Every structure is written in C-alpha cells, then in structure tokens.
Amino acid sequence: MPLSKPKDPLIISSFPCFEMTAAELLDIEPLELKFPFELKKQISCSLQLSNKTDNYVAFKVKTTNPKKYCVRPNTGIVPPKSTCDVIVTMQAQKEAPPDMQCKDKFLLQSVAAGPGPVSKDITPEMFNKEAGHLVEECKLRVAYVSPPQPPSPVPEESEEGSSPRASVSDNGKLNGSEFAAQITRSFAEPQDKSAEEKALITKLMEEKNNAIQQSNRLRQELDQLRHQGNKSHGGVSFLFVILVGLVGIILGYLVKKT
Numbered sequence: 641m642p643l644s645k646p647k648d649p650l651i652i653s654s655f656p657c658f659e660m661t662a663a664e665l666l667d668i669e670p671l672e673l674k675f676p677f678e679l680k681k682q683i684s685c686s687l688q689l690s691n692k693t694d695n696y697v698a699f700k701v702k703t704t705n706p707k708k709y710c711v712r713p714n715t716g717i718v719p720p721k722s723t724c725d726v727i728v729t730m731q732a733q734k735e736a737p738p739d740m741q742c743k744d745k746f747l748l749q750s751v752a753a754g755p756g757p758v759s760k761d762i763t764p765e766m767f768n769k770e771a772g773h774l775v776e777e778c779k780l781r782v783a784y785v786s787p788p789q790p791p792s793p794v795p796e797e798s799e800e801g802s803s804p805r806a807s808v809s810d811n812g813k814l815n816g817s818e819f820a821a822q823i824t825r826s827f828a829e830p831q832d833k834s835a836e837e838k839a840l841i842t843k844l845m846e847e848k849n850n851a852i853q854q855s856n857r858l859r860q861e862l863d864q865l866r867h868q869g870n871k872s873h874g875g876v877s878f879l880f881v882i883l884v885g886l887v888g889i890i891l892g893y894l895v896k897k898t
Contacts, residue, residue, distance in 0.1 A: 664693050665750045665776040666718060673728055677740065677784040680732045687726040687748075687780075691718040696753040698762050701726060705744045715762045717753065737784070746780040851894045858887050 667690040675683045691697045701714045710729045718724045728746070749767045751774065767775050862883045 665697055665752065666691055666699060666748075666778075668748060668778050668780070671778070672781045672783055673746065674783050674785050675730050675742075676787040677733070677736065678787050679736060680734065682729055682732050684727055684729040687728065689718050689724045689726060689748075689750075691720060691722055691724075693752075694720045696720065696755065696757050697750050698753040698757065698766055699724075699748060699750040700762070700767050701728075702747040702749070703744065704746075707731075708744065709746075713759070716759050717757055717762070740784045742782045742784050744782040746782070748778045748780060750776045750778075848894055851890060855887055855890055858883060858890075862887070 669688045669690070673685050673687070675685055677683065689699060697718045699716055699718065701711045703709050703711070708731055710731070712727050712729070714726075716724055716726075751766050753761075753766070765771060766773060769775050865879060865883070
C-alpha cells in the first residue's frame, strides 16, 4: 500500500510567531493607568513597552470599555532592544463615578514575531492561544486621581537678622535703617522749626515789652518836663516836642516789627 503524501502545514498567517517564554517578552510601565480626573476634559496617560530581547515583539491593547478610551497605537511592533510609547486617552466625562472608583481594565497581549515585520503584518490570529501561539498577557488597572493643584504664592522671606521691610535694592530705595532715619528727621525738623519760631517770638515779645517800658518811661519824663515847662514858661517847650516825636518813631518801628 503506497504511503500517502503528508498534507501541507496549516498556515495561520503570513506573519510567523516564535516560541518564547512569557518572561522574555515586554516589560510594561506602569501597571496601573492613573488619570487626573476632570469633568468635560480629555485626559491622557502613557505606557512604555520595553523589548529587551533580540527578536521583534508584536503587541495588542484591549479594553473593557472601548467607547470610553482611545489607544494610539493599539497594535504595533517593538524592535529588539528598544521601547515603544502607547498613549491612552480617556474621553471627556460628563459626571464623576461614585467615590472616584473606576472598574475599567486593559489587557496588553504580546507575542514574538519574525524578523523585520511591520505593523501592517499584524493579524488577530497572531494573538490566538488556541492556534498554539505563546501569548503573554498583562492586565492593567485604571485609577482616578485628583488633578494637581496650582502652587500657592509664598511671600518672600526676609534675611535672617533683618526686618521684612528693611530690604535693600539697587534702584535707589531706602533700606530699613535709612527709612527710620528719614522718618525721624521728618518728625524732628518740624519740631526744630517750631522751637526756632518760639524763640524768635519770645525775643520779639521781650523787645516789645522793653520798648513799651522805655516808651512809658519817656512818656512819664515828657509829662514831667511838660509840667515843668508849663510852670516855668507857661507853654510847651521845644524839648517836649522832640521827645514826643521820638516816642512816635519808636512806637511805629515796634508796630511794623510785630
């Protein structure tokens, strides 16, 4: 009985897969997708896939909520000894989940590929375990975190041993000691002026009183001379007229000076 020819092997795809252990495929960082949750705003986070092997590795990203997330790229090739970044974007949400808890999950599948593949060579059959392919799978969790808060303004601290208002600048502003000296001078100058004015007024008052006293004495002397002249000559003497004029001049000078 003639032997039958062996059947042709079943070709799953034109893109062959190599048998490798799971530990030899991709390193994934991070293992938890953290989104700074904000309402009505798209939020993105990244995954880094590292291939430390000497072979090409194909990957595929799946999620339990495909309408909520956009993954770019969701399939690809990581060359040997290189990395690949995957951006996961969550669509804008209209309401926050209860207690900010998220039950969504991601699954990243990776499989060893032949030499020199490109992304268009990736087919769904490559990640089919039932076809005998060794597929590495990694589940990724999703977590919501509070968005970062803007830093609050911090007042500038003064140098040790100096007053907060005693800062010195190069643009001509006064430092603390000069400012205090200027304030002291501003209060002291009016006091000095007031003391000078008081001294001048006191001096003028003394001169006025002395002049008044001299005028009174002259007037008394004039009265005495007038009486004596009346007794002796029966009229006003020439000396009396001179004294009266002198008193008038002194009084006019005092009035103008005050």
